[in-house]
Amino acid sequence: MKNTLTFQHVSYLWDEAKAAELAGDEVALFLYRSNLLGADLRLTNYAGGNTSVKVQATNPVTGEAAEVMWVKGSGGDIGTLTKAGCANLYVEKLHQLKGRYRGLAHEDEMVGLFEYCLFDPKCATPSIDTPLHGLLPFKHIDHLHPDALIAIAASADGERIMHDIWGDTMGWLPWQKPGFDLGLQLEKIVADNPSLRGVILGGHGLFTWGETSYESYLNTLEVIEMAAAYLKAHYGERGPVFGGEQRPQALDAAARRTAAAAAMPVLRGLASSPGRRMLGHYTDDARVLEFVNSHDLARLAAQGTSCPDHFLRTKIRPLVLDADVMTGDAASVKTYLEAQFEAYRKDYVAYYERSKHANSPAVRDANPVIILWPGVGLFSFAKDKQTARVAAEFYTNAINVMRGAEAVSTYQGLPEQEAFNIEYWLLEEAKLQRMAPPKALSGKVAYVTGGTGGIGKAICEELLRHGACVVAADRDRLDETQADLRQRFGPDSALAVAINVTDADSIAESLRAATLQFGGVDIVVNCAGLSISKPLADTTQADWDILNDVLVKGQFLVSQAAVAILRQQGQGGDIVNIASKNGLVAGPNNVAYGTAKAAQLHMSRLLAAELGPDKIRVNTVNPDAVLRGSKIWEGAWAAGRAKAYGITVEELPAFYAKRTLLGEELLVEDIAQAVRVFVDGSLAKSTGNVLNVDGGVAMAFVR
Structure with missing residues (x-):
């Protein structure tokens, strides 16, 4: 082992002081190592790879000492791994399973037997990779999917390249689907070659190990560093990367953003289906642009990915768009995209029919996950934002793999039948079936104006709790609102954008940001507002203008811009306007505000009548006297209403409730x-309606 701490292609993150705090607790050190490895996306992607440690424990039944393996459980992520995400199993029982193994045709039945090897019956579900760790003799093991290693593993002559880099200190196993047999092969190659520091799984990934958590960490980094350095040294020897650039060259950053935002709602609509909306992700990362603008794009994209973790998240192959056709007018582009999606679906179903087995699960969604647009970038669509983002990250890893493989050899993707066997693996299907059902608003994007204020932020929080992603559009409190929502609901859940609802350009820019972040918009909540309470004689033209500009013109401009996106998606949608009880009830000292609220209310009816054929519902919520937490009650409005009723501001809550x-x-x-x-x-067939949330004000009864 080189034992160098100087790395150029991976991140050395080990903190001696932190490790010293964990000394003596092998499981804690294993988790620490796992989190460090998962923090560097050059080593493995989200939920990719797994790590393990074998420790001495006491059998709770017999009281005798036993060797127990802690390993990342099914579906976990090493970057955020905790004890709760680990399976723990008796090592001796895992070895005893060899006597029950009936061969490759019966691989899947072994997974059910892992349950009989559990040390803690309440631990996480063991993954298919469990025997790959359990049958090896090493205390600490890392199984990762580093781009540099997979580039070699996916090369036509990867085994020769392996020996060029590491001599006889690394072993090679040809591609095989993970399972018990692969664990047996790992056990044998290590037993036959005791001097190995690691094993490369053809087309798949890397296994490395060590006697301590630190030794395993360092060994893993060094092996990956050597592979990355080898690739770097050979870039250019076989000609330009990906055969060099072809026309069209990438648009500039602003033009890429504009083009992507214009296309995403159409792409999202085509990638979705009734009852199953997809969320989108867009990236114009430099690595992506190099690939999508290259001469070899068509050849390499058609081969698909190699590593099973990449493939499971990106599908058999991406959809590659024609850059020239995509420069046409909106109608011709939409027609072209509809034809491309239909062709992709037919091709995917044909792949399924060619490859299926008698017991294969039914064909799944046939739409592409990854869409490549030369000159612009990469789009991905999935059931939620995190999955869409991770799919894009995995395909970027696949690009890195192809880049490295082509630099030193010829890239080869997973054979079609093998790819199908992974995608439609019954164990993967079982994992999908175990997933929690989606929440009511999963897959939907809510755009809330006034989204950082009291009522607006509460709306954002409520929609987030029920599965939506939200865009909080407002003038202030943007950073703090975005940070708070992401901290509570997840890093992919929310976006805060600046908006002036009286300015069409500002609205358009905020919606572009929303579209680039999530793919489009499904729910529009017009909540931006302000309040001015004055008698007729004291109401100025400026008061009248600002109220009508923000409440009426703002609702009109936002709805107009958002409906254009909803129509592009073709999936219907919702507009909910926050008006007021004052739109129905005449009160003193309220002429400008009440008039504007009445206009909002009737505009909602007019839009409901017009947008029904598009399946866009328009409804109104009428609050009254929401004092605590509402921005409009922080200023002069509360004082004005108190004066109108001849009471103090402090008496307002009780007055309104009474x-x-x-x-x-x-x-x-x-x-x-x-x-x-x-x-x-809940009210899917309701449009043009008004819901008063006022505690019951008889004068505001609509009927």
Whole structure:
């Protein structure tokens, strides 16, 4: 082992002080190592690879000492791995399974037997890779999918290249689907070659190990570093990367963003289906642009990916668009894209029919996951934002693999039948069936104006709780709102964007940002607002103008811009306008505000009548006197209303509650829940309606 701490192609993150705190706790050190390895995407992607440690424990039944292996459980991520995400199994029992193994035709039945090897019956579900760790004799083991190693593993003459780099210190196993037999092969190659520091699985990944957590970590980094250095040294020897660039060259950054935002709603609509909306991700990463603008794009993209982790998330192959056709007018581009998607679906179904087995699961969604647009970048679509982003990351890893393989050899993807056997593996199907059912708003994007204020933010939070991604559009509190929502609901859940609802260009830019982030918009909540309470004589033209500009013109401009996106997607949608009880009830000192709210209310009816054929529902929520947490009550409005009723500001909550039929104070959460009911499917056949959330004000009864 080289034992060097100087790395150029991987990140050395080991902290001696931190490790010293964990000394004596092998499981804690294993988790620490796992998290460090998962923090570097050059080593493995989200949920890719697995790590393990074997420790001495006490059998709770017999009281005797036993060797127990802790290993990442099924579906986990080493970058965020904790004890709860690990399976732990008796090593001796895993070895005893050799006597039950009936050969390759019966691989899948072994997974059920892992349950009988568990040390803690309540631990995470063991993954298919469990025997690959359990049958090896080493205390600490890392199984990763580094780009540099897979580039060699996916090369036509990868085994020769392996010997050029590491001599006889690394072993090679040809491609085989993970399972018990592959574990037996790993055990044998190590037993036959005791001096090995690691094994490359053809087309798949890397196994390395060590007697301590640090030794395993260092060995893993060094092996990957050597592979990456070898590739770098040979770039250019076989000619330009990917055969060099072809026309068209990449557009500049602003033009790429504009083109991507214009196309994403159409792409998203085509990638979705009734009852199954997809969320999108876009990247114009330099590595992506080099690939999509290259001479060899068509040849390499058609081969698909190699590593099973890449393939499972990116499908058999991407959809590659014709850059020249994509420069046409919107109608011709849409027609072209519809034809391309239909051709892709037919090709995918044909692949399924060619490859299926008697017991294969039914064909799944036939739409592409990855879409490549020369000059612009990469688009990915999946059931949620995180899955779409991770798919793009995995395909970027696949690009890195192809780049490296082509530099030193010839890239070869997974054979079609093998790819199918992975994609439609019954064990993978079982994993899909174990997933929790989607939430009511999963796959939907909500765009909320006034989204950082009291009511607006509460709406964002309510929709997030029910599975939506949200875009909070507002003038201030953007950074803090985005950070707070992402911290509570996940890093892929929310975006905060600046907006001036009275300016069409500002609205368009905020919607472009939303579209680039998530692929489009499904729910539009017009919540931006302000309040001015004055008698007629004191109301200025400026008061009148700003109220009508923000409330009426703002609702009109936002709806107009958002409907264009909803129509491009072709999946219907929802607009919910936050008006007010004052739109129905005349009160003192309220002429400008009440008039604007009444206009909002009737505009909602007009839009409902017009947009029904597009399956776009338009409904209104009428709050009243939401004091606590509402931005409009922070300023002069509260004082104005108190003056109008001859009471103090402090008496307002009780005053408003007392005048309602239910005697209840209204909260921002009450308004948020009303919005959610309109959009979560509960009222799927309701449009043009008004929902008063006012505690019961008889004068505001609509009928």
